[in-house]
Amino acid sequence: MSSHPGAGHTPAPDPMLLRLFVAGQTTRSLTAVANVQRICAHDLGGRYQLEVIDLYQQPHRAQGEQIIALPALIKRLPPPMRMVIGDMSDTRRVLDILNLPAHTV
Amino acid sequence: MAQLPKAKTGIQGLDELTGGGLPLGRSTLVCGGAGCGKTLLAMEFLVRGATHYGEPGVFMAFEETGQDLTENVASLGFDLAKLVSQRQLALDYVQVNRSELEQSGEYDLEGLFIRLGHAIDSIGAKRVVLDTLETLFSGLPNSAILRAELRRLFRWLKDKGVTTVITGERGSDPEALTRQGLEEYVSDCVIVLDHRVADMVSSRRLRVVKYRGSTHGTNEYPFLISTDGISLLPVTSLSLEHAVSAERIPSGVAGLDAMLGGEGFFRGSSVLVSGTAGTGKSSLAAQFASAACARGQRVLYFAFEESTSQIVRNMASIGLDLVPAVAQGLLKFHASRPTLTGLEMHLSIMLKEIAAFAPDIMVVDPLNSFVAVGNENDVKMMLLRLVDTLKYQQITGLFTSLTAGGASLEQTDIAISSLIDTWLLVRDLENAGERNRGLYVLKSRGMAHSNQIREFALTNQGIVLRDAYLGGGDVLTGSARVIQESKEESLRLRLTQEASHKQAGLAAKQAAVQAQIEAIRAEFAALETVAQIEIDQALAEARRLAQDRAEMAVRRMEAPL
Numbered sequence: 001m002s003s004h005p006g007a008g009h010t011p012a013p014d015p016m017l018l019r020l021f022v023a024g025q026t027t028r029s030l031t032a033v034a035n036v037q038r039i040c041a042h043d044l045g046g047r048y049q050l051e052v053i054d055l056y057q058q059p060h061r062a063q064g065e066q067i068i069a070l071p072a073l074i075k076r077l078p079p080p081m082r083m084v085i086g087d088m089s090d091t092r093r094v095l096d097i098l099n100l101p102a103h104t105v
Numbered sequence: 106m107a108q109l110p111k112a113k114t115g116i117q118g119l120d121e122l123t124g125g126g127l128p129l130g131r132s133t134l135v136c137g138g139a140g141c142g143k144t145l146l147a148m149e150f151l152v153r154g155a156t157h158y159g160e161p162g163v164f165m166a167f168e169e170t171g172q173d174l175t176e177n178v179a180s181l182g183f184d185l186a187k188l189v190s191q192r193q194l195a196l197d198y199v200q201v202n203r204s205e206l207e208q209s210g211e212y213d214l215e216g217l218f219i220r221l222g223h224a225i226d227s228i229g230a231k232r233v234v235l236d237t238l239e240t241l242f243s244g245l246p247n248s249a250i251l252r253a254e255l256r257r258l259f260r261w262l263k264d265k266g267v268t269t270v271i272t273g274e275r276g277s278d279p280e281a282l283t284r285q286g287l288e289e290y291v292s293d294c295v296i297v298l299d300h301r302v303a304d305m306v307s308s309r310r311l312r313v314v315k316y317r318g319s320t321h322g323t324n325e326y327p328f329l330i331s332t333d334g335i336s337l338l339p340v341t342s343l344s345l346e347h348a349v350s351a352e353r354i355p356s357g358v359a360g361l362d363a364m365l366g367g368e369g370f371f372r373g374s375s376v377l378v379s380g381t382a383g384t385g386k387s388s389l390a391a392q393f394a395s396a397a398c399a400r401g402q403r404v405l406y407f408a409f410e411e412s413t414s415q416i417v418r419n420m421a422s423i424g425l426d427l428v429p430a431v432a433q434g435l436l437k438f439h440a441s442r443p444t445l446t447g448l449e450m451h452l453s454i455m456l457k458e459i460a461a462f463a464p465d466i467m468v469v470d471p472l473n474s475f476v477a478v479g480n481e482n483d484v485k486m487m488l489l490r491l492v493d494t495l496k497y498q499q500i501t502g503l504f505t506s507l508t509a510g511g512a513s514l515e516q517t518d519i520a521i522s523s524l525i526d527t528w529l530l531v532r533d534l535e536n537a538g539e540r541n542r543g544l545y546v547l548k549s550r551g552m553a554h555s556n557q558i559r560e561f562a563l564t565n566q567g568i569v570l571r572d573a574y575l576g577g578g579d580v581l582t583g584s585a586r587v588i589q590e591s592k593e594e595s596l597r598l599r600l601t602q603e604a605s606h607k608q609a610g611l612a613a614k615q616a617a618v619q620a621q622i623e624a625i626r627a628e629f630a631a632l633e634t635v636a637q638i639e640i641d642q643a644l645a646e647a648r649r650l651a652q653d654r655a656e657m658a659v660r661r662m663e664a665p666l
Contacts, residue, residue, distance in 0.1 A: 023215040032210075055216060059223035066200050067216035069245055085245070086210035093209040 016048040016098065017077035023070050024056045028087050032071035035088035043100050073097075109318045112160070112232070112268040115153025116146065118337025122322045123313060127294055130266045132259055134291040136273040136282045137298030142309060142330055143272040145181065146298065147234040148174070149334045150270050152183045154232045155193035160268075162232035163195045163224040167240035171196040182333050195224040201244025208246040214254040218261060225267060233262065233269045239285045248285075259290050282314070293317050299325070308447050311337060327449040336453055349373065354466070354501050357396025358389070360570025361529075364546055364555035370527055371551065372465075373499040375492050377472075377521070379506040380531035384542055385563055386505040387411070389531065390468045391420045391427065392568050393503055397466050398430035405464035406438045407455060409474035413438040424566045437462055443474035451475065452487050456494060464500055471505040472521070485521060492524045526550045531561060534582050541582035544570065560586065 020036050022029035033052055040048050055062050055070070065074065069085040075098055082097045111125035120126050127133045127150070135143050151162035166174055174196065175185040188194035197220065225233065238255065242248055262269045271291055273283030282288045288295055295315040301308060310325040328337040353368035362369045370376055378386045394404040408416055416438065417427050430436035439458055443451065459467065469491075475484045488504075495502040504525075522528065528547040533540050544561040546554045560571040560582045571586070 021216065023219060028211060028213070035210075055219045059219045062216050062220035062223065063197055067220065068199060068201060068241070069212045069214055070216040070219075071212065072216065081205065083206045084209050085206065085212040086208050087212070089210035091209075093207050097207050 014077060016044060016075065018048060018050045019065070019074045019076060020050065020052045021055055021061075021065065021067050021070060021072045021074070022052065024054060029054075029071055031087040031089065032073070035091070035094070036073055039088070039091060039094055039098075043095060043098075111319075112154070113158055114150045115157045116149050116335050116337065118326070118328070119311070119335075122311075122326060122337060123294075123316060124319055124321060127268055127270070128317070128319070129268055130263065131293040132262055132269040132271055132291045133294040133296060134271050134273055134283070134287055135296045135298065136275060136287070138275045138300060141298040141300040142328070142335065143274075143298055144169070144174075144236050145178065145330055146296075146335055147236050147270045147272055148178050148183065149181070151194060151232055151234055152178075152185075152188065153334075154268075155188055160231035161193045161195075161228045162234065163197065163221065163228070163230045163267075164234045164236070165197045165199060165221060165224070166236050167199045167201070167244075168237055169198070170200075171198045174198075180332070181330070192228045195228050195230065197221075197224055199240075201241060203244050206245070212247075212250065214241075214251070214258065217254075218258065222265075225265060231267055233267045234272070235269065236272045237274055238271055238287065239273055239283065242285050255287075256290055298328075308449055329449050329453045331450070331453055331457075336456075348499070350499055354402075355396060355400075357392040357394075358568045358570055360559060361544070361568075364557070364559065364570070365527070365549055366552040366554060368552075370501055372501055373496055374526035374550070375495065375502045375504065375524060376527045376529065377504050377506055377525040378529045378531065379508050381508050381533060384531035384533060385561060385568065386507070386531055387416070387470050388420065388423055388425075388563055388568055389529070390470050390503055390505055391416065391425055392423075394436060394466065394468055395420070395425045395427055395430060398427075398433070398435040401435070402465040403462065404430070404436045404466045404468065405458055405462050406436060406468045406470070407458075408438060408440040408470050409443045410471060411440065413440045416440075422565070423563050423568065437464070448475060448483055448487050452490060455491060459494065459498070459500065466501045466503065467495060469502070469504045471507050473507045488521050488524060534558070534560075536582055537585040539583040539585070543582065 018036070018040070020033060022032055036050065036052075040050055053061055055067065061067070065072075071085065071087060073084045073088060073094065075082045084094055084097045088094050108125075110129040111123070111127060112129045113120050113126040114123075135146055137143055148164065151164055154160040154162050164174070169177070171185075178185060185194060185196065189196060199217075199220075221233070224230065241251055241255075245251055271287060273285070273287040275282060276284035278284075282295065282297060292315075294313070294317065297312045297314050299310040299312070301310070309328050309330065311328045312325045313321040313323065326337050328335055350372040352372040353370065354372050355362050355369040356365065378389050380386050390406075394406055397404050406416075411419070417431070420427055427436060431438070437458075439454075446454070455467075455469075472484075472488065475487065492502060494500075525548075527549040529544060530547045531542055531544050534543040535541075542561040542563075543558045545556075545558045548554075562569045562571060
């Protein structure tokens, strides 16, 4: 799971694969889901695939995905894999991780 | 007050120290510097729980991968893969890579709770280890959130009712037990481990700093990490309650048994043989061992100066053939250099060998070697534990100790006299240009013992104790004794001859007196015969006279008047 610094300024042709892990219907979970959905719609222009996972429903997935802190957004593809934790209220940070320019916000 | 419920750790010695284990359903902090054995202690707690007490456990590793952990603890004989497949153990490696992670807004550790909760529920775990939580502080941003979440985590664990061990690493602050002050959150039990190196010998110590609601030993206790886990040296010395035996064990030297009330050592007693170099301490030990094996007893022989083959060869020179006893499995040698390992390791090896071999007798030759490894006090503590163990198991221990030249003979390098029941001293006796060996019993608890110095000779038939000769107040040994013996022999001869001469003279005199008695008796018999004849004649005369007178009267009466 090594990161590749300097990799990928150019967006991959494949759609971005995102997973958002939350725990139940808490305010923080709902905020995170809303924030991610907004960023995707606004900045990814449809070229994305977002899976929202409630760990209360699928607790076994926490170990496999190395989840500790919640909410957690994981960018599986394109590499490098990155993770953002929090309610995603800092949109700029999220865009940084997704390797997207912030000026469009 | 009700006893605090406890969860046995199954770790040798730790349960004794804590009066039954860790607080049940609560958290215990195990902390110490890097490499102090925290992870192993925590893992053993889980493994013993699963294998001995039917309590499955979850190990959540924040530093090592499950693979690394499995490999690391395999050296302690723990088969984690098997336990995992039997659903007795769940391993979870938490990887937090700061470089792949960003924070955007508020977060919490609910993921950790879910993950841990899932692992606990999936195998019905009763025990949990979190090793080392503090890694989260370097992996996750915003330590304020982390602290609040950790506080919540400990409450949550308590509600879950699992017995938890949390490890923490000691940081640069000497005041704090852990880098992140985890001790603030864990209030029930805190154990500190320490790994220090003094005089090039490493030793590990364990201390229970805090145990709420329970008494506990507060000292530092040495512990070992060996092939079957952690073992705290048994704290048996807290009591003096071992049973004692009146059974005797012959020393293997007839003359020595005679000095010890005629029967030898008490079973389960500890015997010290001390003396200067070359006085035959090892030979005495070997003869004791050999005689015991000949009686069918089992002997464990720890040699710290000579190799097994060297001992066997050397003892053959005094007529002791140790090979058959070794072949029969009655005599087991364990030869190693004392400096090879630390004191605790030595003791642990000894205790393990004792447990495995179940000897009747144990020989340690010599004790002094340990002084090279540890300081006097440590050595004494170690011997105390060893002697206690031997006494508990009714094993007779024979230790040799080399007294440095010039030092007082009654003084050993290690002040262990109080631990010793029977103390034999072998010393040089210099006399008439010779150096000979003398042996005496300095003390022997609970039995009448000789106060004499006996000559102690190494012959090709083993050790022989000879009666001491007292001439002019000196003990005579060697040639001087032989000369004295021959002198006495000629004196004895002369006296014998004189006596028989006198005997003959007496017999002759008796015969002469007897003859005289016979002659006098014969003379008397002759006189008696003569006298009897005269008496008879006189009586006959008297009767005749009386008769004559009567006849005369009759005649007168008949005559005419």
